[in-house]
Amino acid sequence: MNKLDRSLIVGLPAFEGLTAETLDVVLASARSQRIEKDTAVFEQDAEANSFFILLDGRVRVVKLTPDGQQVIVRYIVPGELLGIAQAIGRSTYPASAIAVTDCVVLAWPGKLWAEFATAHPGFGMNTYKTVGTRLQDVQTQVVEMATEQVERRVAHALLRLVQQSGRKTDEGLLIDFPISRQDIAEMTGTTLHTVSRLLSAWEEKGLVISGRQQVTVTQPHRLMLLAEGRVERD
Amino acid sequence: MNKLDRSLIVGLPAFEGLTAETLDVVLASARSQRIEKDTAVFEQDAEANSFFILLDGRVRVVKLTPDGQQVIVRYIVPGELLGIAQAIGRSTYPASAIAVTDCVVLAWPGKLWAEFATAHPGFGMNTYKTVGTRLQDVQTQVVEMATEQVERRVAHALLRLVQQSGRKTDEGLLIDFPISRQDIAEMTGTTLHTVSRLLSAWEEKGLVISGRQQVTVTQPHRLMLLAEGRVERD
DNA sequence: CCGCTTCATTGCGTTATCGCAAATACTGAA
DNA sequence: TTCAGTATTTGCGATAACGCAATGAAGCGG
The missing domain is CATH 2.60.120.10 (Jelly Rolls)
Known part of the structure; x- marks a missing residue:
């Protein structure tokens, strides 16, 4: 031994x-x-x-x-x-x-x-x-689930992950372990479909870059605004 | 002193x-x-x-x-x-x-x-x-909020309240402190309207008797079946 | 390098739940 | 007893999110 x-x-x-x-x-x-x-x-x-x-x-x-x-x-x-x-x-x-x-x-x-x-x-x-x-x-988390709608919950979840496990890259803060849409859904009480749609929309807006089992938050500040609900919900 | x-x-x-x-x-x-x-x-x-x-x-x-x-x-x-x-x-x-x-x-x-x-x-x-x-x-509670829909969450909440503070009466188990629809909504992450509708429906079915700031569970067993989701969701 | 499996995207119809508004019921205090 | 303030009910329209299904992309094992 x-x-x-x-x-x-x-x-x-x-x-x-x-x-x-x-x-x-x-x-x-x-x-x-x-x-x-x-x-x-x-x-x-x-x-x-x-x-x-x-x-x-x-x-x-x-x-x-x-x-x-x-x-x-x-x-x-x-x-x-x-x-x-x-x-x-x-x-x-x-x-x-x-x-x-x-x-x-x-x-x-x-x-x-x-x-x-x-x-x-x-x-x-x-x-x-x-x-x-x-x-x-x-x-x-209970408070979030009780009071926030899905978009904000997912934003909060991503921000927590980035804070806990973010690795700085050229593009932004990468969550440095494999995480699927399904995983994010299971953290936030929603479905992988909804998560996928949100990430696509956010990518469109330049907030994140995401790929297979991988998410990078490029503009944490804007994502935080979104999570806090004081914004641009078009 | x-x-x-x-x-x-x-x-x-x-x-x-x-x-x-x-x-x-x-x-x-x-x-x-x-x-x-x-x-x-x-x-x-x-x-x-x-x-x-x-x-x-x-x-x-x-x-x-x-x-x-x-x-x-x-x-x-x-x-x-x-x-x-x-x-x-x-x-x-x-x-x-x-x-x-x-x-x-x-x-x-x-x-x-x-x-x-x-x-x-x-x-x-x-x-x-x-x-x-x-x-x-x-x-x-997080698991419930993430996986169950409102009806089951409210049923679970009532059962917990009854277990913690239920007082036996002629009609069933009375939650022995004043509790409003709004309160139940704030416990379960829904609205007082939805809670009101659910209680009305349950009263119809004979599961509960409810009044102003007051709820009595008359058939805990059936309510539990409902909470567990193996039932009669008409 | 190919085929299989897993993961992700997205259109579309469905539905649970919300939010508003108006009506009604109950309670406590004057 | 009546009135004012709260609590509750319920109809109705709006919508966020789901669920399905089909398609497409990515990675892995052989």
Whole structure:
């Protein structure tokens, strides 16, 4: 078994404020794991045997409805925790997590979570802060879904993706992982058709450039105006 | 200053597992407060100077959008925490809380939250569990809003209200606080008109009885079938 | 390099839901 | 008891968004 290096996790929000010794202790029980693109890190309703930190790649968190529809709850970027069912008092995962690209994660046995949290209060605090942040994010999303029409919701979603995973290119800010019209639809509660029409219209207006599983926002500012609803809805 | 009695909070989930002495310590810094119907317990974006437990009455938690629309995030029933901005790492309240009926709350200075949480880990855990539960609730709501059409969303909302605040009457389960069509609309992201039409249709079918600011679910089972979408949508 | 699969586009008809407006019903206070 | 203020109902027209279906483009595996 190859020893994991402390530098992997130093500086991550989840471990902020912990001593070097603590990091080593924590790392000692972690195992690193490669997750191939399009495979699951964990599955909804399965026993929450592990919790994870994403070190590299992108992960999509998805909820499946009884009738087979999907909703994308959020995207995870490197440095973020995922599968922390324990921290919210669950024994099963409330959603599935799918690797959007090839990924590397650190995994810990789920039962260690409580141990860590009590032995290293800072770690507990940090995860709770994550949970709190996500609560706010999701509540914002509810407000959007309740009050905004589709065009603005999709605009907001794109802006969030760009903020989280935007890579600067010649043309603008590229969302730097593969994302389909269907994916965007599942994030915003609409259909791939509507998303496609919107992107086409926006491309026409010069706000974005989009292709197969790829979106670049060329004029974030104008897109933001549109998202905020104070504009040009022709 | 009248001393608060331990019996007020014994048995509440937030204080579960704490010793009698601890309860007394905690109570020593609490002040009890009466909140008149239709007044605010706290206001969105205000400094989070206090956190609360609702002892009696009902509170509506509302988010206001920049353009003046409202969304009802949740209803609080006695025994529940509210205004726990500290626990999610915020210094301002992310929403407003309005008394739906005359209420009694216990209030603590916000800065005490962190003290309590460290001095009495059980208390911290309990609030975090609350935050976790709410995260799941809200995520469920996002999934509903993304995948279900209005009729099912409203049905789900009513069932939740009945479950949380249903009082058995001759006719069925009465939501035991005043709730308008507008309120239900703001919970489900629709309009009071649509809610009114739905309630009328359901009354026709014998599922509910509704009046001014009042709803009784007479056939919860059939309403649930409708909410789950396996039915009679004529 | 070819064929297959997946993804995206777009026209067109359908429909759920909205938004307005007018009428009606209920409640609490004077 | 009456009046004023709110809440509710309901008809009707408008429309945002869906859903289908057909076509076209892009990428992947052999």
